[in-house]
Amino acid sequence: MRSAFGATFDVPDGYLNTASIGIPPAHVAEAVTDAVSNWASGRNRPGDFDEHVAAARAGFGRLIGVPAERVAIGASVSQLIGLISASLEPGSRVLVAEEDFTSVLFPFAARDDVEVTPVSLAELGQLAPGYDLVAVSVVQSADGGIADLDELRRARAEHGTRVLLDATQAAGWLPLRLDWADWVVCHGYKWLLSPRGAAWMSVHPDAPEAIPYSGNWYAAEDPWDSIYGMPLRLASGARRLDLSPVWLAQVGAGAAVDWLAGLDIAEVAEHCIGLADGFRAELGMEPAGSAIVPVAGADAVAKLTGAGIACAARNGRARLAFHLYNTAADVEKAACALG
Numbered sequence: 001m002r003s004a005f006g007a008t009f010d011v012p013d014g015y016l017n018t019a020s021i022g023i024p025p026a027h028v029a030e031a032v033t034d035a036v037s038n039w040a041s042g043r044n045r046p047g048d049f050d051e052h053v054a055a056a057r058a059g060f061g062r063l064i065g066v067p068a069e070r071v072a073i074g075a076s077v078s079q080l081i082g083l084i085s086a087s088l089e090p091g092s093r094v095l096v097a098e099e100d101f102t103s104v105l106f107p108f109a110a111r112d113d114v115e116v117t118p119v120s121l122a123e124l125g126q127l128a129p130g131y132d133l134v135a136v137s138v139v140q141s142a143d144g145g146i147a148d149l150d151e152l153r154r155a156r157a158e159h160g161t162r163v164l165l166d167a168t169q170a171a172g173w174l175p176l177r178l179d180w181a182d183w184v185v186c187h188g189y190k191w192l193l194s195p196r197g198a199a200w201m202s203v204h205p206d207a208p209e210a211i212p213y214s215g216n217w218y219a220a221e222d223p224w225d226s227i228y229g230m231p232l233r234l235a236s237g238a239r240r241l242d243l244s245p246v247w248l249a250q251v252g253a254g255a256a257v258d259w260l261a262g263l264d265i266a267e268v269a270e271h272c273i274g275l276a277d278g279f280r281a282e283l284g285m286e287p288a289g290s291a292i293v294p295v296a297g298a299d300a301v302a303k304l305t306g307a308g309i310a311c312a313a314r315n316g317r318a319r320l321a322f323h324l325y326n327t328a329a330d331v332e333k334a335a336c337a338l339g
Contacts, residue, residue, distance in 0.1 A: 001026075002325050005263055009325040014333050017310040019141065019169060019292050019321035022193040028255040032195060035251040047224065049247045052254030056188070059257035060200040063192075063265070064167060064184050065177040072201045072241035073250075077166055078103040079214070080185045080201040081135070083241055084164060087210040088114055088133070095131040097121045099315070101141045104166050108135060125151025129159035138170040138178075142314045144276075144292025146174075153180050162208065173272045173291045173323060175265045182207035188249075191291075191323060193256040197249030203238040210241060218244040268324050275322040275331055282335035293320045300338065307337035 002009045007025035015023060024032075038044045058068040074080040085107040088094075094108045098118035108116045119127055121140060125148040128134045134155070136147050147165075155161040157180075164183040170176060172191030178184045184202040188194030203210070212219060212234055219242040220226030221235045234240040272291035279293055280286065295304075300318035304311050311334075312319045320334060 002327070004325045005268065007259065011325045012308075012310070014307070014309040014330055016320040016322060016326065016330060016334060017312055018323040019190055019319060020312045022172075022190050022323065023325060024193045024195075024252060024256055025259065028193060028252050028259070031255040032248060032252045035248055039248070044247075049245060049250055052247075052250045053245050055254035055258045056194070056198060056250055056256075057200065059254075059259075059261040060171070060186065060188075060192075061202065062261040063171050063176060063257070064186075064202060065179045066184075066202045070202050070204070070238050072203060072238040072243075073245055074185075074199040074201060074241075074243045075197050075246050075249075076103070076199050077101075077168060077185045077187050078107055079243065080199060080241075081107040081164065081166075083201075083210045083213060084183055085111060085114070086213055087208065090114070092132045093117065093130075095119065095124065095127060095134045097124055097136045097140065097147070099140065099142055100137050101166070101168075104135055104137055121145050121147060124148070125155065128152055128155035128161050128163075131161055133162040133164060135164040135166075137166040137168065138176070139167075139174065139290060139292065141169050141292075142319070143294040143317070144169075144288065144290035144319075146170075146290055149178075156180065156182070169292065172260055173265070173268055175269055178202070180204070188253045188257060192253070192260060194253035195249040195251075197246035198253035201238070201241065203241070212240050214243055215240070216242075216244045218242050263324075271324060272322050272326075275326055275328065276320075278328070279320065279322070279331045279334060282331065283338065291322050293322070294318070295320065295338065297338075303339070304334060304337050307333065309334050309337055 011023045057071045061068045061071045090113040093115045162182045167186040182204045188198040189196040277287040295318040301313045
């Protein structure tokens with residue numbers, strides 16, 4: 001067991017794969033275990049999960065700097081982005097980062113009446129003013145590259161370019177103030193240490209209205225009075241885009257995201273980036289200010305996994321991720337594995 005930031009984690013030595021799956025604190029795992037036990041013995045009632053949904057929604061809002069009423073819940077990033085893509089006018093021009101995660105790219109590429117232009121991450125901010133929408137991950141999954149948010153914010157303010165950000169690889173370790181973006185999506189199962197199945201999307205009050213194609217009872221103004229029949233009676237604001245919650249995932253997210261939102265994220269970032277840049281230094285690499293480190297070499301993954309390091313293979317490189325439960329011992333173990 002490890003202790004970090006006031007919580008206990010049952011994380012093994014050398015676990016550097018948070019960018020694939022985050023490890024929950026013990027109190028989060030216990031909350032989900034209790035929920036499963038209640039389910040198994042018939043003690044759950046549908047309304048019991050509302051408090052967990054509310055806690056996760058508010059916690060995510062605090063992490064990105066928006067009020068809870070601007071946050072919709074979903075089950076995956078692609079499902080939420082799909083609502084935005086489906087609502088675009090035909091002929092819209094969308095700018096994306098060429099090596100971004102496909103859950104950001106495919107919802108737009110699936111439309112044959114929308115122009116999608118992939119460019120390098122470095123070019124994105126410079127080219128943004130010429131497009132209707134920029135959709136990009138705040139932190140790139142493959143290599144930890146960080147988008148220039150100041151340039152994107154300027155493009156929105158000065159040229160009216162709409163901005164959609166995916167914070168899945170950023171929220172939970174990188175301090176964020178994204179209240180200016182039109183939409184911010186995020187899944188919780190990586191850096192937010194939640195079960196898979198809990199995702200969120202913030203909606204700016206000035207953003208173009210998305211059509212609630214997944215409209216359902218939980219997206220109603222009063223969900224528990226909207227289970228049957230017409231007329232349509234969706235909530236106002238972001239909640240009209242809510243997906244009916246994945247209950248057990250929301251239990252974990254309610255505990256994990258609320259806890260993370262109460263931490264000093266600047267302190268978390270200093271810890272995570274310090275470990276990552278320390279690892280880079282061991283390998284003779286320049287600091288990058290990211291918690292994700294790609295390592296080139298045909299045998300890098302084999303060397304790391306052979307030494308008991310949990311990592312991922314991405315774009316022909318090993319990918320390591322340093323979160324709040326990692327320590328200098330993990331850095332040393334990984335560096336030694338690579339010689």
